[in-house]
Amino acid sequence: MELSSFLRTYKTRAKNIHWFIGAGASANAGIMSAWEMTWEFKRNIYCSENGKSISSCKDLSNPRFRELIQSYLDSQQRHPNVDSLEEYSHYFSIAYRSESDRRAYIEEKISSAEIKFSHRVMAALIGLGVCKAIWTTNFDSVIEESWQSLGLPISKLHIASIGNAIKASQCIREDRFPLYVKLHGDFQSSNLKNTKSELLEQDRDFRNALIELVGSRFGFAFVGYSGRDDSIMSVFEEIISKANNDYPGLFWFNRTGAPVVPRVYELIETAQKKGIDAHVIDIPSFDELMLNLYKYLNDELMDFEDYLQPMLERRSPVSLEPSNQETDIIRFNAFKVLSVPQSVYLFDCDIGGVGEVKDRIAHCNKVLATRVSGGVLAFGDRDEIASVFSIKEKNSISVQPFKVKDYKTSEYFLLYQVIEKIFCSRLPLKSYQNKNGLTLYIDPDSKNLALFNPLINALKTKFENSPKINGKTPGLNRYWSESIQLRIEERMDALWLIVNPVVYIEQGERNWDDPRYVKQEDFRKKRLGSRYNKQADDIFSAWAVCLGLDHHHSNRSVTFKAFKEDIAVNPTIEFSTVSSFSNRG
Template sequence: MASASERNYNARVTIDSIYPTVATDDFARRYSQRGGNLMWLLGAGASAAAGIPTAWDMIWEFKQQLYVSQRRVSPKHVADLANPAVRRELQTFIDGIGSLPALGSPAEYAALFESAYPSEADRRTYIASKISGAKPSYGHVALATLMKGVRCRLVWTTNFDPLVADGCAKVYGGTGQLTTVAIETGSLGRDAIDEGRWPVEVKLHGDFRSRRLKNTGDELREQDAKLRALLIDSCSRWGLVVAGYSGRDESVMDTLEAALERDGCFPAGLFWLHRGEDTPLPRVQQLLAAAASKEIDGGLVPIENFDETLRDLVRLVVDLDTTVLDEIASERRVWSPAPHPTGNRGYPVVRLNALELTGTPTVCRRVVCDAGGVKDVKSAIEASGLPVIGTRSKAGVLAFGADADVRAVLSAYEIKSFDLHPIEARRLRYDSHERGLLREALTQALIREHRMTAVRRRSADLLAPASAEDEKWTPLKKLIGSLGGRVPKQLELRWQEGLGIRLDWADERLWLLLEPRTVFEGLTEANRAAATDFARERTVRRYNPALNALLEFWSTLFASPQRDLPALGITAGVDAAFRLGDVTAFSGRARP
């Protein structure tokens, strides 16, 4: 049985250590000077661009399969794993089992895999199906290019896929140059490394074709001792770059921690590449903090993805033969903006649920102070009751609001610096703190302008009319009828016609995504299933004409191409002002 502390893993973990960070461009410059002295450790995230699901993707698939098989329901009921409501339903079911680790626990992947497929043969078949037909991405070919240029000699991987070997086959014209070491050939690894038969790839979990597929909790803890010792020894000779690896299984993390205990370890540095704004797992943070305490160069490197990072490295490394990479670049599909439809030719286009943000804030207030994290900042804002929008990033507290109000909100923390922070476009390409701040500010601007209410969710903010009697909602009533009421047989549960909104980046610009949906008040775990069924029944017959009409209503309502929409309406300090285009995104086949 999972303990109570394990089931509350995400909520209760605290980290006392502080780990350094290294900017992506800084890492690229360092690598250009010492690449030959840095090993790589690749996890599942490095294979995502090749179409292979990450461990996180498979975790939700395991939950889905357990739910469908044990509840005996149609797979269609929980088919959309990107839907937050579906994930909540699956997680509630998994929590009810009681014997599986908590959401986000490092042991979650292995435990779910073993629970879904107890047989080793079935696990082998599952992995084989996931990697079948996968082709190396730009990053794998770039890594092989670095190998050929002697800027990468040794790669360790926890992956079962053959993508490193396939990348080498493209660059070298065959796989003969690459020495691949799996569990059954563990002794070959030390010989190849000692004799310098580069390049070398070591599969820490065994190749997927191996007799022993090491991918369950017990098996991971029994990691092959020879390969583990070899990794520890290698960490005393070279530095390490970790990419696409979360640090979930104990055996690899135990090995890295053991390597760190040796004097003179990671002589060329320890760099952990990390996507997104979420903090890495606690053991990763502790490892990087311990490395910093030993004055080992490196730290956490925030990146966009594996492919783009390798592109940055190749760009700075001189004397590389990039012939194969250039061929890949020439074969890449080029997506161009669709021309605006003109006249009445009526050629087929697909209307998308995205409205372009034609104007966004370029700066916000930055406050360097002792506020501990996002939760501290949000709590301080809520307690103050002042009109301030803010978040916490590594750069400091980022906020919109009157200067006096921002200072008042943070008065409990020692303010060391109070200046402006640029909101760069590159920081809006992914779920950064800046993009999250803009989403919160845009939501505030829309509810302020259109007299709406908002329920903030992690995946999307839910907006609904503050008063259904307001005349501005008459066109919406004509489209769908009633705008709200009580759910039958659930008197405590009220519903409203509303809209889910979130931000996304595409075609080198920021978009507001619009999703007409039912918004509930009084939602609990007990009535969540009834709410899901009610929402499905309300929207199941909304075919293309009805959805098009709804998108037309919301996009027309929100459009403000010539006028700013301020979030706070203040005259002093830093406000967030937006402009929204009046044409939704669309896609169509290009014509000569």
Template sequence: MNQSEFTRIFCQKPESFAWFLGAGASHNANLPTADDILTDLKRRHYNSEENQTYKTKDLQNSAVREIVESFMQSQGFPERWAADEYTTYFQKIFGDNRKRQRNYIAGILSEDRVRLSIGNRVLGALMVSGMCRVAFTTNFDPVVEKAVASVGGKQISAYHLEGAHNAVTAINNEEYPFYCKLHGDFQYDSIKNLEADLASQNAELSRCLSIAGSRMGFVVAGYSGRDESVMTVIQEILNNPNPFPHGLYWMKMKNSEPLDMVTQLMEEASSMGIDAEFVDIETFDTVMLRIWRNLDDRPDDLDKVVRKGRAQAVSIPMPSSTGSKPLVRFNALPITKVPNVCGKVHLKKKMEWDALSEIQKNSETTGIYTLGAEFQCWGSEQEIKEALGSNFLSTEKMNFDSDWRANSALHLKRFLEDGLATAFCRERPLLMRKRRSGVHLIVDNKTQDVGIFERLFNEVGKTTGFIPGLHLPAMGDFPAVDRIGFAESIHLSLAFADDRLWMVLKPDVWIFPTFARRHARGFLDNRKSNRQNDKLDAIFSAWIGVLSDDAGRNATVSLSPFDGDTGYMNPVFEFSTQTGFAMKRGAG
């Protein structure tokens, strides 16, 4: 499951979910992960035993790290990434000296080191606002407490091993927000780090986890699942009469593989009919910010604190360009007219992004769509009706603010980019391919009108063709490819600067099929090796000629995405062929 799907599920009823936090949820708060702590323990132990002075940064050198790892293993310590690595290091280095262990943890997890990240502030805001009512953690650190205090000006006391008997009463009485540290708090004596400690969980705290698992869905964030005792308790929740009634969602980094015991847990939960899904995320911060931005009822006062790093409008007077010449040419053309009307589609049943994506993948679909608070479109009403089928009711005119920055309405940015790119492809022999960062306009190798690409041909040679000697065997889901094609292309995106909308253009080379691009790196490096300064400037000018149909300098070009009369279903875009420039400060 991706972040978007999870966000939609969570934001429907956030208070229905309990959070389970591991060290990864505190990493961006300037606190170490379990692996960071292990690296520090190895460094300290090696330095004391071998009379060395290695610093933490020295272990980033693979040769130094190998020396330290080899020494530690020769002393009976486990290999890196071994299941018992964490507990064994604490056992061998600290033994039964609880005070020394606690002093070390207190130092490395000191509150003075905490620098709350956006993800921490979001979690604090969720707890303050009541949208997160229950949270558990295996961490010792004070990040959550500090987040609640910083965002909401309130205090939250964690239930932990000292006074665990009160925790069951609190969760049974629904005394929210409820926050529990399963392994203890480093400010107290009873923390769990050693193998004997982690062999079993405190019965009362385990019962709290079980009670929450029978009442709520769970979101697991920043936790690997290495603690067998904790995993056992989570596993036992599946034996309850109503386990995870709102689902079990386990966040993991994209392209990472979860531990076997975690995979087995999720598979068993899924087989029982529980909505159990791994959620691929980029970072804890990105997914938490995505959640916060998609909550309809977020309080304004908390929003200001959570997103204190938001970009704000500033007013910096532009210097006069009198008596000066341009220094730098920008790869951007000003948009002089941008649409602010479109069609609003009325549907029988609410459209989701997944369903819209399937419609857009249909090669016969010519309509341009986006989905925000409303389902917006451009195109022929008849074709839109055919694309949406029985779900279609009607369309009507709708006004919208084309400045997507006001409400972080990034879906409108893509809507405008798709509309402009479609307009170019209607009037020029170009193909369009959509990517998350914008749209690629590609020279159509089937075109008969090669004259429009003459200037581009003069700069780069053949604008389309096949890469000599490159072919690919069948690999996994990809079929064998006898010939790899290429075509000159330009990446198009829209951006605001100087309170104006600009069309940002970046010349590139497209590879057919797209999955073969990584195999064509040598060809691409060679083809683009001289595209700097004057050469790149000439290629950029040639592309402006293609897009403007050689309208000349400082001309205004109008175009629309569809044939026929213009209107709210067929908008008009206008742009100037005069690029932006950086100027010297004028003398006057």
């Protein structure tokens, strides 16, 4: 399911869908994630047991420090496997043995939290009755503070936490909303749920409220939550086992590119088999999700416009002017699209959906096309279009303006075809397209890797002077290569080409129980994990050079045509060759 589809669905079902938020929804407030906390626990254990100072391995973003720490812990043979579901609670209980110490640790971590626009939108949703309840595993008070920042008295928000868990059942039974349920407690509670024994069994009142009262009436939208708590996942598995196909839905938001816990997929698949509207939905971030909700539900949230709009107005357009001043802080992996194709062919023909059109043009070098509600949109040679689609009257193939901002998914698909044609004609690349955009990877049959010399040079380190850019993975022996994900996004009234260097691995079955698959994914993780700022920037720059987007060779902009031949409707795209960056203004 696409985010746009969810927005339309949510507008209709909002009062029947509760939100379930996890640590990811608080990360932008400056609160550490469970993964980051887990590595702090590991480091503290390692340093205390080996007579080391914390500062000796302070930078936990460095994989060498993490490998050193993990190697020691693995040698003890009494700890869970790395990245397993049990790690957080296991290491927390060792690093901080008493409940009061754990509470003090959590309080310190959340004390500097700063509420954001996204948190205010979430508070506004329940404040205006758009949705009725939010459930969370978080300890912080970000939602409560956001509620008050909207000018709402805290007494109007029904809060159920450890110690008054029965309040959740009472509020739901008596239809007293809005309700905010803190399943693991508040940092001020005398009983926080953090360790394995504490997390093993949710309070009976919370469990009863979820299964018996909520589960039969309300669906859920999950955001920022990994699905790693067995006690909570078992509750939702029971809810789905009892639900029928008129259940309001289960919508699990996942950050684009991040792995999804297998148990989450199993929950969604179980729901789908019962005819329930259940989906994993990729989003760039919690902020982007809330921004899209705010825009789409603007009429419903109008009462809080004065509180929400000023936070949006703080954003300013990204400058594209190159500068050597110290104010250049962060370089972004985005190139502005200065112009897009102006014209496109439109015609009607007896053909099915997008897939059928794709099959029809698969072996045609002079036609790009996709299906839309009004017929077929196409770029290329009119004679060849008529031949491929069996159109007898070429005059029925009319020329229309191509206005990409007015178009939806199918039209973007056509624009991606143009970009694919441009770059795959320039370099020996293969491609595949999905809902996340376009992925370009090195052709496994290519013998001319010299075209990627800028990339090879960028990958060099003092430990590796002749880096590989493709090959076979350990474990499953699948083809891999350096690659890029390309995505077109509209931001600040402009189109942008987002270029994200990644590692491509040949598609195949995903089975985390297979040690060969685990070895393959470890290979991907280690290859990407060691790329710090300078090398990441060098790799991005290298791809820009390879693609022809480097301003040192092409001045301030570059224009590409999809077809080398002189064709009437030959799609042309102009990109800025200066990648965007932030500055202090």
